[in-house]
Amino acid sequence: MGAVAQAKRSLPVTIRQVEVIPVRIPFNSSFTIATSHSPTRESVDVLIVRVHSSEGVVGVGETQAWRRQGSSEVLENLAHLVTSLFEPALVGRSPFDVASIMSDLNAIAYNSLYAQAAVGDALYDLMGKLLDKPVHELIGGRSRDRIPVGFVASIMSSRDAMIDQIQAAYEKGYRHIRVKIGLDAEHDLENIRHLREHFGNKIVLRADANGGMSYETALPLLRKLEKYALEYVEQPVPGWDLEGMADLARNTGVVLSADESLTTDHSLIEIIRRRAAAMIQTKTGKNGGIHYTRQLWTIAHAGGIGIFPGNHPGTSIHTLSVAHLCAAWPHPLITGDFQQFSVEEITQDVVKYPVKVKDGYIEVPMAPGLGLELDEDRLRHLRIDN
Numbered sequence: 001m002g003a004v005a006q007a008k009r010s011l012p013v014t015i016r017q018v019e020v021i022p023v024r025i026p027f028n029s030s031f032t033i034a035t036s037h038s039p040t041r042e043s044v045d046v047l048i049v050r051v052h053s054s055e056g057v058v059g060v061g062e063t064q065a066w067r068r069q070g071s072s073e074v075l076e077n078l079a080h081l082v083t084s085l086f087e088p089a090l091v092g093r094s095p096f097d098v099a100s101i102m103s104d105l106n107a108i109a110y111n112s113l114y115a116q117a118a119v120g121d122a123l124y125d126l127m128g129k130l131l132d133k134p135v136h137e138l139i140g141g142r143s144r145d146r147i148p149v150g151f152v153a154s155i156m157s158s159r160d161a162m163i164d165q166i167q168a169a170y171e172k173g174y175r176h177i178r179v180k181i182g183l184d185a186e187h188d189l190e191n192i193r194h195l196r197e198h199f200g201n202k203i204v205l206r207a208d209a210n211g212g213m214s215y216e217t218a219l220p221l222l223r224k225l226e227k228y229a230l231e232y233v234e235q236p237v238p239g240w241d242l243e244g245m246a247d248l249a250r251n252t253g254v255v256l257s258a259d260e261s262l263t264t265d266h267s268l269i270e271i272i273r274r275r276a277a278a279m280i281q282t283k284t285g286k287n288g289g290i291h292y293t294r295q296l297w298t299i300a301h302a303g304g305i306g307i308f309p310g311n312h313p314g315t316s317i318h319t320l321s322v323a324h325l326c327a328a329w330p331h332p333l334i335t336g337d338f339q340q341f342s343v344e345e346i347t348q349d350v351v352k353y354p355v356k357v358k359d360g361y362i363e364v365p366m367a368p369g370l371g372l373e374l375d376e377d378r379l380r381h382l383r384i385d386n
């Protein structure tokens with residue numbers, strides 16, 4: 001550790017202020033998922049949180065208001081929760097007391113995981129910057145050199161456009177392709193048949209229904225999909241229907257993943273107990289940031305459940321959070337697509353050096369904290385509160 005970092009560490013660093021910056025970030029092209037309200041979306045609402053310390057060092061975290069099944073977040077509510085309830089509980093405390101702080105935030109606003117995610121990840125960024133260490137060194141150290149990532153394709157009305165988009169992703173080096181399904185079972189089946197015919201076994205193919213199907217629709221579709229050798233199908237039925245998930249898992253040859261069904265550690269224990277899925281998708285916004293997501297991974301591993309590192313649409317900030325989680329995780333991971341939106345879909349990032357994918361991999365971030373520098377000009381341009 002350098003002299004500067006040593007000096008910083010010996011000081012009683014405290015949290016001075018918690019700042020919220022609501023931004024709206026347009027996509028390069030619209031994105032469609034199986035959700036009954038506003039399935040086609042042109043932008044994502046993101047809340048950036050800055051935790052200012054007594055040393056002048058600032059930690060940055062992110063969460064999203066991506067309303068869909070299982071999430072009712074609204075940007076103004078997230079910002080209000082952080083400033084009116086969380087900030088008074090944070091000011092004056094050490095950012096290194098992250099476990100105690102996270103426990104208190106959950107007591108203040110029960111299961112407010114989206115808001116807690118931004119604050120908790122900002123604390124990890126701040127701790128790393130104060131210690132001159134990348135976040136993965138604070139949560140177990142480095143377990144891998146680079147992180148493989150995949151690509152997720154929106155529901156598209158034109159099959160040719162879908163094939164063209166995925167072919168372009170393939171040429172960039174992506175080999176794990178997740179397609180959104182769940183609005184029309186016949187359309188989904190035809191799309192997947194065409195993808196297999198076009199790519200053969202050159203890609204690992206997955207599908208995600210976002211809980212958009214009934215059990216009665218999902219069962220025959222999954223049986224027809226068996227011959228296309230999908231790696232898994234994510235959340236065919238609604239998040240609440242764990243019995244339906246378990247029945248589909250028992251009655252088809254398709255591996256199931258839970259996403260909308262997975263919120264807290266309690267929900268994961270229920271998934272494991274009922275054998276409702278063989279794997280889970282975590283997201284830092286949905287699941288409460290680095291602090292709680294790592295707990296979910298630990299429980300999942302103990303329960304024999306595969307882990308897919310994911311994210312809602314967002315910026316490089318939450319992409320970096322997941323990259324550090326992956327870097328520090330010593331056990332196998334399923335190839336996730338947590339970087340997709342910050343790398344491929346958003347028109348502008350809020351950091352000066354956005355995360356990059358090369359040949360289907362992200363390098364483990366090595367700069368202190370999450371390893372980001374906010375772009376103040378872009379933030380001013382994108383913020384929607386002034």
Ligand SMILES: [Mg+2]
Binds near residue numbers: 210234
């Ligand atoms: Mg999903």
